[in-house]
Amino acid sequence: MTNPADPSDKGSIRDRLQSPVPSSEANSGGDSRHSDLTDAGFQQTDSRGALHARGHDEGQQGVPHATPVTHAHAPLDPALEEAKARAAERKIAGLFLASFASVIAFFFVYFLAPFKFTEPNNIYFTPTLAVLMGIALGGIGAGTVMWAKNLMGHEETVQERHPFGSPPEERAAAAELLVAGAQESQLGRRSLLRNTLLLSGGALALLPLPLLFDLGPYAHKERGLATTAWKKGMRLVRENGTPVRIGDLGLGSIDIVFPDVPGGNMMADAPTMLIRMQPGEFKPVKGREDWSVDGHVAYSVICTHLGCPVKLYEQQTHHLFCPCHQSTFDASNGAKVLFGPAARPLPQLAISVDADGYFIAQGDYHEPVGPSYWERKP
Amino acid sequence: MSRKKPAEGVAVWIDERLGSSNFVRRSLNKVFPDHWSFMLGEIALYSFIILLLTGTYLTFFFDASMHEVVYNGSYVPLKGVTMSEAYASTLNISFDVRGGLLMRQIHHWAALLFLASIVVHLMRVFFTGAFRKPRELNWVIGTGLLVTGILEGFAGYSLPDDLLSGTGLRIAYGIVESIPVVGTWVGFLLFGGEFPGHVIVGRLYSVHILLIPLAILGLITFHMMMIWYQKHTQFAGPGRTEDNVVGSRFYPVYSAKAGGFFFLVFAVLALLGGLAQINPIWLYGPYNPSQVSAGSQPDWYMGFLDGSTRLMPNWEFRGLGHTIPFNILVPTVILPGILFTLLGMYPWLEARFTKDRGYHNLLDRPRDKPVRTGLGAMALSFYIILLLAGGNDLIASIFTFSVQTITWTLRIGLFVIPPLVYVITKRIxxxxxxxxxxxxxxxxxxxxxxxxxxxxxxxxxxxxxxxxxxxxxxxxxxxxxxxxxxxxxxxxxxxxxxxxxxxxxxxxxxxxxxxxxxxxxxxxxxxxxxxxxxxxxxxxxxxxxxxxx
Incomplete structure (x- = not known):
């Protein structure tokens, strides 16, 4: 797809001229366009000005359609040309045959080769299909491109562009027609008709809107966003439903817990992490002194930035790290934001221990869990 | 000659009814200029065709339902796991449909290539000034194709309902929620209630296989019609003027090259689809709101928005009974809004500042328009920094810097590097x-x-x-x-x-x-x-x- 007149795609001008193409070589060979780089070639291409298209384009009415003028380079020795064409033909046919063979092989592999996950050697199934499909497609593709490049000639064709805008009289005539039509319809004169049509058309455009309303339930929208399934006295259970007892967690370890309700482990706003720290390392926030139990503290897993689970816990520093946007929270200090785009600390769940030694929630979160939204109270 | 008769007969039959010969003669003689950079848009077009072909195949097997089932397919590690039918049917395509994995991966690679070639094509059009009068409208359509393509890609990779795509949807919900006044309403409307709900995969499916493809198809049709009518631009060269086109005729040379090129693009995608693993959803597991995989990265075309989100400081307005999260709004709503608006308006902006309102059919060499080229390089460096920021955790782990260092470097770089790039490019x-x-x-x-x-x-x-x-x-x-x-x-x-x-x-x-x-x-x-x-x-x-x- 190189361009005879755009030598810039063949290295710099200096490079090209330091190794000029001999004119005999340039004028033979598959790509006779190289001759543009020789003096003989310039004369030929320059003569294109004289050969300039008499053809006009489809856009013009009333002008006879002429074939665009094409310009081919001087023919070489016909015998040599034919020999080269034959060689190209053989290569292209070879590519087409390779494509054909790949299609046949594709059928065989598809029906005979093992592909199930449990079958031996199944991992070769998809790559083999891909290679065969690639050859089947690529053979035809490469063959066709080679055909175009080697056998279809290198003529350059010049075609006139049609002018873009219409002539002024055309524009005037079109405008006149539009105005005349509008007058004929009495659109301007019958303002009652026009206005009532606009009114009803506008109303009709709004008609589908209420149909969209039932896409979602809005009745308890804000309450739904602001609350979770956690309730007073509800046990903290693991993903498999087993409750967590005091002493289950080792120092510096973390567990993801859910409210003890059916489907609690799949709720998007309920996941909570229970972390155990040295009681001395943990600084409770003012007013939350009784929200934790013996170094056990519970925070929402859901990032206050965009809702990803903040699950990466660094034992030494007590940093909680969100893998989505790298917000970092300090678990030992009310999950305050240390770094990243999150603006608010992770909500803390007030917990205590019931008579059997199992962790329970003192109630729901005191603030909405997860990302900020318009109606969220500051 | 007698062998030609059937084809001739058909042609005559059609011509007698439609007068098609005139159209055929004019079309076949249409001239297209040659340059390697003119093939970039073709790659996008061919990728789209391949997306339609492979995507249609996938619809035969995909079940866009969030109804929960217990997996019992042939992928042993997930046997007995509860998951949505969407995820189960995607596993089914990958492991139980012969050639299904190949088709799925070709589809994904084609989507990546579709957007990549659109972006590179856009760069070609920008740096050579091909968007100038009379082609401004086609530039706008191209911008529209980029935006719809990104949305289509996001809708597509959210469908399998795996852990990675579910995390992406959670973020999307957060972005919608962040919009003042209407955010929560729109969120409930799209997701049918609170995240995740039970409908989003089904709804995204309609969007992904009907609405957006239709829009893209329409835009591509207009794009092509305008190219056809206005004729392609060309670089300056012997015999080439503003008023002609020098190149090869549509038939046979151009159509043979273009047709062959389609098969070559398809061949490359087929090889990628079978040899280069992409989106191995079986490794991520089904979506679970309390789980996430480290190094969660979206597809590359969403990366710049992910990056802007990562770089944004944690600014949030709280007061007057409301919350406005600028830390979400600015990088994910306002920034892309500004970027794509500027992009779409660029032809008019340039015409306004250069006062050049003439027709242009000859392309510029980038060096001959230092200001435009500088602006383009500047925008590109801005984009690349955002893209890098989208992988700041990966950069951190590869080069063993702290994420904080990388983030702060990129925050500063985002404002310092683009102007430098502008000056340097202009000088060059x-x-x-x-x-x-x-x-x-x-x-x-x-x-x-x-x-x-x-x-x-x-x-x-x-x-x-x-x-x-x-x-x-x-x-x-x-x-x-x-x-x-x-x-x-x-x-x-x-x-x-x-x-x-x-x-x-x-x-x-x-x-x-x-x-x-x-x-x-x-x-x-x-x-x-x-x-x-x-x-x-x-x-x-x-x-x-x-x-x-």
């Missing part, structure tokens, strides 16, 4: 212009030393051959002046259509051309406070070139 363009002019003026050093009768030695130079002169000057001095320009001038539409007769490129305002790469070495040193490059922008704005003497 001007330098290249200088060196071109020097070539044009002095010709090529031949290496032949000649002694003059006076005893002086000189090196002979060879005049620059005409095609190179045309490349540098941007117009063919031997080409016939434009017919249509004259016609326009006659009918009162001005002569913006006409090709200006080339003037001496080596002389600007009667002054000899400057020498040197970065700075004009022949000119006297500029006085303090005076900008040394003052002559170069003038050159650009006048665009005047003259045939060397």
């Amino acid at each position: 363009c001007l330098g290249l212009q200088h060196s071109d002019r020097e070539l044009l003026h002095h010709g090529i050093e031949s290496g032949t030393i000649r002694r003059l009768p006076s005893g002086e030695f000189i090196e002979e130079t060879v005049g620059l051959p005409v095609p190179y002169q045309i490349t540098i000057t941007g117009s063919d001095p031997t080409a016939r002046p434009a017919l249509h320009g004259a016609a326009h001038a006659a009918d009162g539409l001005g002569d913006e259509h006409a090709v200006a007769l080339p003037e001496d490129h080596m002389v600007v305002d009667g002054q000899p051309k400057p020498r040197g790469f970065f700075r004009d070495k022949s000119a006297p040193r500029p006085e303090k406070g005076q900008r040394p490059e003052a002559t170069a922008p003038e050159l650009e704005s006048t665009g005047q070139v003259r045939r060397p003497e």
Whole structure:
């Protein structure tokens, strides 16, 4: 797809001229366009000005359609040309045959080769299909491109562009027609008709809107966003439903817990992490002194930035790290934001221990869990 | 001749009813200019066709339902796991449908290539000025294709309901929620309630396989029709003017090359689809709101938005009973809004500032428009920094820097590097212009030393051959002046259509051309406070070139 007149795609001008193409070589060979780089070639291409298209384009009415003028380079020795064409033909046919063979092989592999996950050697199934499909497609593709490049000639064709805008009289005539039509319809004169049509058309455009309303339930929208399934006295259970007892967690370890309700482990706003720290390392926030139990503290897993689970816990520093946007929270200090785009600390769940030694929630979160939204109270 | 009769018969039959011969004759003779960079848009078109083919195949097997089932397919590690039917059917396509994995991966790779080729094609159109009058509308359609393509890609990779796509949807919900006043309403409307709900996969499916593809198809149709009607732009070269197209005819050469190229693109995608694993959803597991995989990265075309989100400081407005999370709004709603608006408006912005409202069918070399090229490089560096920021955790783990260091470096870089890139790019363009002019003026050093009768030695130079002169000057001095320009001038539409007769490129305002790469070495040193490059922008704005003497 190189361009005879755009030598810039063949290295710099200096490079090209330091190794000029001999004119005999340039004028033979598959790509006779190289001759543009020789003096003989310039004369030929320059003569294109004289050969300039008499053809006009489809856009013009009333002008006879002429074939665009094409310009081919001087023919070489016909015998040599034919020999080269034959060689190209053989290569292209070879590519087409390779494509054909790949299609046949594709059928065989598809029906005979093992592909199930449990079958031996199944991992070769998809790559083999891909290679065969690639050859089947690529053979035809490469063959066709080679055909175009080697056998279809290198003529350059010049075609006139049609002018873009219409002539002024055309524009005037079109405008006149539009105005005349509008007058004929009495659109301007019958303002009652026009206005009532606009009114009803506008109303009709709004008609589908209420149909969209039932896409979602809005009745308890804000309450739904602001609350979770956690309730007073509800046990903290693991993903498999087993409750967590005091002493289950080792120092510096973390567990993801859910409210003890059916489907609690799949709720998007309920996941909570229970972390155990040295009681001395943990600084409770003012007013939350009784929200934790013996170094056990519970925070929402859901990032206050965009809702990803903040699950990466660094034992030494007590940093909680969100893998989505790298917000970092300090678990030992009310999950305050240390770094990243999150603006608010992770909500803390007030917990205590019931008579059997199992962790329970003192109630729901005191603030909405997860990302900020318009109606969220500051 | 008798063998040709059936085809001839059909052609005559159709022509008798539709008069198609005239159309066929004109179409087959249409001329398309050749340049490698004109193939980039073709790649996007072919990727889209491949997306339609493979996507249709996938719809036969995919079940867009969030209904929970227990997996019992042949992928052993997930046997007995509860998951949505969407995820289970995607596993089914990957492991139980023969060739299903190949089709799925070709589809995903084609989506990546579709958007990549759109972006590179956009760069080609931008840097060569192909968006100028009369092609502004097609630029806007192209921008629309980029945006719809990104949305389509996001909808597509959210469908399998795996852990990664579910995390992406959670983020999308957070972004929708962050919009003031209407955010929560829209969120409930889209997701059918609180995240995740039970409907989003089904709804995204309608969007992904019907709504957006239809929009893309419509936009592509208009895009192609306009290219066809307006004819392709071309680079300056021998015989090429603003008023013609020089290249190969649609039939047979161009259609053979383009058709072959389609198969080559498909072949590459087939190889990628089978040899390069993409989106292995079986490794991520089904979506679970309390789980996440480290290094969660979206597909590359969403990466710049992910990056802007990561770089944004944690600003949030709280007061008056409401919360406005600027830390979400700015990087994910406002920033892309501004970026895509500026992108779509660029042809008008440039026309306004350059006051160039003429027709342009000949392309610019980027170096000849230093300001535009600088702006483009600047925008590109901005984009690349955001893209890098989208992988700041990966960069951190590969180069063992802390994420904080990377984030802060990129935050500063986002504002410092683009202006630098602008200045450097502009300087390089001007330098290249200088060196071109020097070539044009002095010709090529031949290496032949000649002694003059006076005893002086000189090196002979060879005049620059005409095609190179045309490349540098941007117009063919031997080409016939434009017919249509004259016609326009006659009918009162001005002569913006006409090709200006080339003037001496080596002389600007009667002054000899400057020498040197970065700075004009022949000119006297500029006085303090005076900008040394003052002559170069003038050159650009006048665009005047003259045939060397």
